[in-house]
Amino acid sequence: MGKAARKKERKEKVRDVFVGRPFEGLTAEPELIAMREFVPPATATLPLAGEHSDRTVTIASVLPMAAAAFVRADGEVFVGLQVQTRSGDISRDLGRALSWALSAQPGEVLSVADTRSPSQPGERLQDLLDPSADLDVQVHKDFSWWLPEGEEPTGEVAMSLQRANEAIMPTERLASGAYWVLAGEKAHLRWVWPAEENRLMQALARLSAAGTLTLGDGTKFAGSFRAHGLLVPVWDLDPEAHAREWVEPAEALGARLTEASASLDETPLDAAERRARDGLIGRQFTLR
Structure with missing residues (x-):
């Protein structure tokens, strides 16, 4: 293969543009920042807009193993704020994780959201949420809400649950x-x-x-x-x-x-x- 052909085959490099105020325009901006930065076990129902306004999705401060999103075995959908990787636009990362979660099946986990592909219209949180709605944040005593009621944690989830509980600072x-x-x-x-x-x-x-x-x-x-x-x-x-x-x-x-x-x-x-x-x-x- 010639040099020109190899260059053509290379994936176009995507410029990562930093967004200093990623949740601007959302009434829920303060709560999203608090849950991402210093609130330990907390959840809130996302105020979805448009075609998904009838769906229920829970946004959480942190999910097992800092996953970006998952669908629990009982079908409940979760998106995480404190995640393993991020791009320069956290709102876009969360929007992509949310879009994935809305079409995922019970038991599926998104470890890391797409932070590399070019931005597309309509994929930021501002495009997917009711901008005027605040979050009714529920602060939990521990991370037991990760699992359906009565289910015992095993394997990596059990280890992640223990580590997360040990790091909790009491918060209200x-x-x-x-x-x-x-x-x-x-x-x-x-x-x-x-x-x-x-x-x-x-x-x-x-x-x-x-x-x-x-x-x-x-x-x-x-x-x-x-x-x-x-x-x-x-x-x-x-x-x-x-x-x-x-x-x-x-x-x-x-x-x-x-x-x-x-x-x-x-x-x-x-x-x-x-x-x-x-x-x-x-x-x-x-x-x-």
Whole structure:
């Protein structure tokens, strides 16, 4: 075979384009980010649109052996967020896994979604879901929901189940995108906030300068990290308090943040608030 023929036979190289905010445009964006980044055993029913709107598909934080999707023996369909590989567009990867799951048979598993072939119209999550619907996330105590009720795990699934359960940090959902997490001896509120980063930082600074950037006595703003295009503020909480005790303080804090953000249209940051913003920017960290 000649050189020209060999070149012709080579598969065309696909350029992987990075999408910094893969879930933009979806009301469920904060929940998708939280489930992918730091919520352990959690599930939610996907709000499918179009021809599949009558189907039931469960999206999960993580599936056995970090699979992209599978159909359980009882016919229940699952798609996983925390997976083994990814491309530059996580929404496209998940859309492809979802499309596979909708046509798969009971017992079939998709270990890794297609992350290499060229993008095609209509395959991202934004094309397959109702964009206005949020996710009703259910946080579980362990990963026993991987199996139908009464079924015992065996082989690799049993090993994967044990490892996953051992890695769980107790977590409870307080509001949309807001989760209480007990990390060892410390407790935190991690809140995926659906706002443009600069505007959110200004709103946080306004509350900080006013002394109201807390959830009450014994709490403090710890910093923030970025995840899939959104800023995630974090607060340190009293680890002795039950997660439910933070629901009302979180609602009040959310209302103050919303009000502070709206006020920016009328009143720019003053000198004290700008200094507070600079301090908050210096308290960004990487979640590990």
